[in-house]
Amino acid sequence: MIRDLIKERRSVFPVQYIDMVIPKENLQQILESANWAPNHNNTEPWRFKVLQGESKTKLGEFLSKKYQEVEEHPKQVKIKKLKSNPKKSAAVIAICMQRDPKESVPEWEELAAVAMAVQNMWLTCTEMGIGCYWxxxxxxxxxxEFFDLAEGEKCLGFLYMGYYDEELPQGKRKPIKDKVVWLD
Incomplete structure (x- = not known):
């Protein structure tokens, strides 16, 4: 049931991943799920770049180097994490948004559409037993500076992905009744 899958979704971090390849067919199914996200005026603003193999290592090197360049007081822990997270992942998907050149909808709606596409991917990963983290x-x-982005395209983050073999903790949420106002 979809509600159960939603409740089971968790952030699973690269440090938790085991050394196991995600088959290309599974990655394609995950991306296909993203493609069915709702979006206003059918702008379909989501764009993805899938990194596997050596491209993950290059991403980690770029991220750690760039962080050291721009951060006044870079932290060694952060440098190491930026470099190692892509390598620990079976795949990394760069989450990008292509702004509608006509600007037919507000930018926040396109950002929301991309986030819904990522939620679809995350739920599909959960169903497949693949951990991920945005x-x-x-x-x-x-x-x-790393990707060849189209005009009007920007990178919003990375979906780190990998199989894991540990038990995940139960999710916790405060009651919905504390977050809803009913009006008659």
Whole structure:
């Protein structure tokens, strides 16, 4: 049932991933799920770049180097994490948004559509037993130096992905009744 899948969705971090390849067919199914996200005026603003193999290592090197360039007081822990997270992942999907050149809808609606596409991917990963985590590092604004982004396209973050073999904790939420106002 979809509600059960929604409740089971968790952030699973690269440090938790095991060394196991995600088959290309599974990645294609995950991306196909993203393609069915709702979006206003059918702008379909989501764009994805799938990194596997050596491209993950190059991403990690770029992220750690760029962080050291722009951060006044870079932290060694952060440098190491930026470099190692892509390598620990079976795949990394760069989450990008292509702004409608006509600007037929507000930008926030296109951002929301991309987020819904990622939620679809996340739920599909959950169903497949693949862990994932959306990360948007502070240096995300520099990704045009790494990727060949189209005009009006920007990178919003990375979906780190990998299989895991540990039990995930139960999710916790405060009651919905505390977040809803009913009007008659």
């Amino acid at each position: 990360s948007s590092p502070g240096i995300i604004e520099y990704m045009d």
